[in-house]
Amino acid sequence: MAGPQLPPSAVDVDYGTIGWGASRTMSDFEAGMWRLETAEPRLRSTIAAVDVLDTTPEWKRLVAAHEWALGVIPRFRMRVVDPPFGLGKPVWSVDPEFDLDYHLRRIRLPSPATFDDALDFCRTVVDRPFDRARPPWEALLVEGLDDGRAIYLLKTHHSITDGMGGMQLVTLLHSRRREPTPDKPTALPPPPEHLTGFDALREQVVERVLTLPSSVAGAGRAGVSLASRVARDPGAALGFAESLLRLAAPPACPPSPLMRARGLGRRFGTLETTVDELRAAAKSVGGSLNDAYLAALLGGFRLYHERLDSPIERLPIGMPISLRDASDPMGGNRFGVARFAAPVGVADPADRIRRVRELVLEARDEPAADVLSMAAPALSRLPVAAVARWYLAQTALIDLQASNVAGITVPVYMAGARIDRMFPFAPAPGCGVMATLVSHTGVCCIGVTIDTAAVTSPDLFLECLSEGLDEVLRLGRKRKGAR
Template sequence: MADGDPLIPPSAVDVDLSAVAAGWNRTMSDFETGMWRMEEAQPQLRTPIVAVDVLDRPPNWNRLVQAHEWASHIVPRIRMRAVEPAFGLGNPVWSVDPEFDLDYHLRRMRLPEPADFDHALRICRHLATEPFDRARPPWAAMLIEGLPDGRAVYVVKTHHSMTDGMGGIGLMTLLHSRRAEPTPDKPDRLPAPPEHLSTLTAMRQDMIAEIRKAPGRIGDLVGGAVRAAVATAINPVGAATEVVGYANSLRRIVTPPPATGSPMLRSRGLGRWFGVLEVGLPELKAAAHAARGSVNDAYVAALLGGFARYHRELGVKVGDIPMGMPVNMRRASDPSGGNRFAAVRFAGPATETDPVERIAKVRSIVLGLREEPALDALDLAAPLLSRLPTSLLATWYLSQSTGLDLQASNVAGVPVPVYLAGARIERMFPFGPAPGCAVMATLVSHVGTCCIGVNLDTAAVTKPALFMNCLQESLDEIVELGRREGA
């Protein structure tokens, strides 16, 4: 989708386009299958990943269309729909849509005057809450024009079964260019030919994929058993200690956070509200350094401080906030598609009023969780969970996610100025899915600015404007730490 130099990865100068789509599995993983199917039983579990680019001007429409067409040649998954196997026996298989229509996925609109960025965000929110047509590739994009000062907004949403946050950034970079001018003679390839995959064929392909995986799984099991036997023979005490350690780690991972959640945020619904925050990356780094923490620690501490302020404004006592955080497991060699993350849950120290101490507590908690041996427990359990009846799986997952008042994600963005069909991208706001939680906050760094997108469940957060003001005040308090140290 690039008009200029492709940016996958952003640090690369020359990119082998033949490798961009390599490694994309034709069959959904067990974890992705769960996400794909659960939302049919529980609409609250819809998982769109949304990215909102703020542009300094409307991009050239013809170039934008051509960029999307080009990207669909480079990454065939863009043209693929998910085909369920017959009788639900197996995981969905990705297949090239025989009726792929770019005009269906890429749309354009102009806001009526007077309009501002909040009006555009409402359109983005409506786009995000619309369910995908499951007979088509699960993504949609829209160009929104008519903003003040000639600006425009480009929004794209993808289903979480296609990719995770880091993978989404990788896909977005296909659209981006390091210069405004077109690049002639870009490498290209023919689009993937249409496929008329039946449900029976999908079932057969999934079975073949499982058979091919079997030797490796058996080898892993046998190898693991042999290694365990040898280790036990050589050092029985050490082996027993390791088993007990993993069991204790598993208990900590699967046990809900030791916080009951706010009674004020207990309701859940389908309504969503988008809000944005931004702060300079150097300023947030300085604040984190002042408290001997990381940027992520300072970011999470700011969110928790905002929760506390919101409760105080409404006269409600706040306790620790049960929250979740994805931990990126993606390696540099992994393709953009698919999901490669683990999830951790903990009690966020919102009761800590001192921002320095709050950052320190967040850091201690997160560092401990990242070292848990059972961090990949959900991924290991996915094959079993995906075989449960969909309604049962959805009910179980919803019971887990509704216990979280906050989920926070931090995704590395693009460090250099980039363009979209001739328009410069000024800001890039991410909005992660909020499947069952009250608030989902996502941070992406873009050319020295931390862009924070906040996705609120309006049944839980009934005063979203006040909530965003409280987050802003808390963020300002955190940033002040760095200013005081630098003074």
């Protein structure tokens, strides 16, 4: 089935009412991300994008661009209304007191200011929890960098969207030209709503009553269809059950003894290389770009453990897997997570890529990859505190989560400033390190979120990650030099 495609810019195409984030009610999975952090702050699910701009955009134009975007994507005017006592699911409702000045701000760093200074300031902003009475997003323009560049930070809650949905969003909103587009398609903002938690519950009860006959009929048809498929192909049903057991089981190796602690402290780091370089390294040994990326991260973990005199052979890692296809609506969350024991102790980067490739292909073929979404309805009926404790215990078994999201291939602009880099920072809810790669105009932008309770020497760790990337890239350079 064809995968989702990134859309053209809404600056150039009149979409009318864009369906990005159109669902009124959160899924059970999204509701879990929204609620669990209230019981366990270490499960906070904040996504951030740190864009490096080639110049400082004109402020009034940037504000106007956000006002336009709020008409195109109404979700960003909406707050979350949670039914009382956890009955029902959270609902997206237009904030009657929406204030763009609260969500979009600017700051000038004291001179001299470098990219690292700006990145560390962005981390402090991302660390702060959202005001849950307002729409869960913030944007910040950071000015004053010595080289004349600027930083744009977009911070959103994971319940709004996953990485692929986020890329659909920015592709829709960013212009393909530096000059203003005064006649771009526009849309009126939605009217404000004064929705209470009891109103949200009433909505869902009424909807449940009205749709009950069709739901029962649909469940019956699904049951008959499932029974028919099992009768036709009992091997597939057995394979699904075995896959479910594998994904529900703990990872096949214990966590690193150096990284057992989990806390609230975070450190951001970045790595970058070109798409061509990383792909050439992967191709030199028969792997994919994603295989080389994972092998580079594992090389960094190996070096870090060796430098601290605590070498390990395997590392438990998680890998988000997009479950989207072309028929899925834009926005929202559609992903699963595979877990496996990665060959961190393999010193040869070529061998490491090959072994990673075998594990990744097995993980992507798991029939029960959507186990999180399947379990979410049952988990949503349990006490939030109990689920949060259980979930943290599961995610704490993972030392690294690594995600790879296809990004924008053409130059894009924000209020006249070109976006030269787009560094993603996904949450690390219980895992020691979360690394995310976004390909942006031919550059692999890698954002690393570090739990500083797990990684107690973050400067050394980032140095090791850089060395791990270099040893993988040398594979492609050797092949090129041998021609």
